[in-house]
Every structure is written in structure tokens, then in C-alpha cells.
Amino acid sequence: GAGVSQSPSNKVTEKGKDVELRCDPISGHTALYWYRQSLGQGLEFLIYFQGNSAPDKSGLPSDRFSAERTGGSVSTLTIQRTQQEDSAVYLCASSLTGQGALQPQHFGDGTRLSIL
């Protein structure tokens, strides 16, 4: 079946511009995660959505970062007034649920963001 889909796959933009990254999770998965992966770094947790509950935003690095998930499915991560240090691969993952017994995460191929 279809996996996690992310778009765009690559994004190059100028410093100061806003960007929107999209994630389409696996159908039926209620948990959705955003991560950031920089060269030589592990996956840095950004935000977690579970069903209709309030998201866990504890990993967002600044108030320039926000995310929403509409209808419990598609999610968008928005970065306002981009800075060069925002350049990274942004990965989205979904799982059947994020509660109860652990359910493995399934990842998309990421959006490669480059800020000039």
C-alpha cells in the first residue's frame, strides 16, 4: 500500500521567506511525527500529533516553526522567516497510534530544505 508521502522533495528558498512542507501519512495512522535531520546529527524531534489531541510541540526550536494537521490526516509544517540554520532534511513519520503498546514509525523520504 501507499507509504508516507512528503512534498516537495526538495525546496530551495531565500533567507527570510516562509516555507510550507507537507506530509500525507499512511491511511489509518493516527499518530504523526515531524523530525529534522541535519548532517552528522540524529533525528531531532519537532512535533507529534495523536488523533484529535492537542499536539506535543515541545521539540519546535523557535516560534518561527508551526505545524497543523487537518482532519486527522495531512499535516503541514510551516517555517516563517527562514534562516540558514533551518537548512536540513525534514522527515515525517506516522504510526498506527502513539499510545498504548509501541507501534513502529514509518517514514517518508523527507523534504530537503536549503536556505540561501
Add this chain to the structure above:
Amino acid sequence: QKEVEQDPGPLSVPEGAIVSLNCTYSNSAFQYFMWYRQYSRKGPELLMYTYSSGNKEDGRFTAQVDKSSKYISLFIRDSQPSDSATYLCAMSAATSGTYKYIFGTGTRLKVLA
């Protein structure tokens, strides 16, 4: 100190070799342990996950967890050039009923034909 430590490599081995990849961790609350494989310009792909200490085998892959030493390993037998990728360990513990994952930085593996 990072919660999860993983040697970044790169690790180069000849085809057919046994590969050992390792992570250490500091948080004794971790309950689930996972290994992901990530090919270049792709997302991580789950290889194996285990709960509790011991070994778990799946084909050429064996995952080992030693909770007393806070040490996990992934062994790859009869390594193939197609195994060349970055291997990420990940760990999780329940916090207020939900799970957060902590990832290692990944070990880059190159299997030479």
C-alpha cells in the same frame, strides 16, 4: 552527555563479513529498542524492534539488547553491497502514556564488493 551514543563511522567491510553496529544509552527507562536503515536521500526504514533484553533474529539480521549494560547491537551476517547504508538506532519509553523516540546519529556502513 547525549541520551543515545552511536559511532558515526564510516565503517567499511568486505562483502560476506559479519558487521556489528552498536549504541549505548543512559536512560534506564527505555523499553523499546529499534534499528532503522537509511539509504542515501531516502527516509529511515524500520529493520527490527525489540522489547526487553535478549536477542531477536530476522534473516541475516540479529538485534541484541543488554539492559544491564545499556548497550544494544545489530549484527549483519553475510553482508552484501546492498547493505551499504546508514544504520540508526532508536529507543523509546512511555511518558504519560505516549511514546517519544530518541535516535542515534547513525553509523554509515559501506560493504565493498
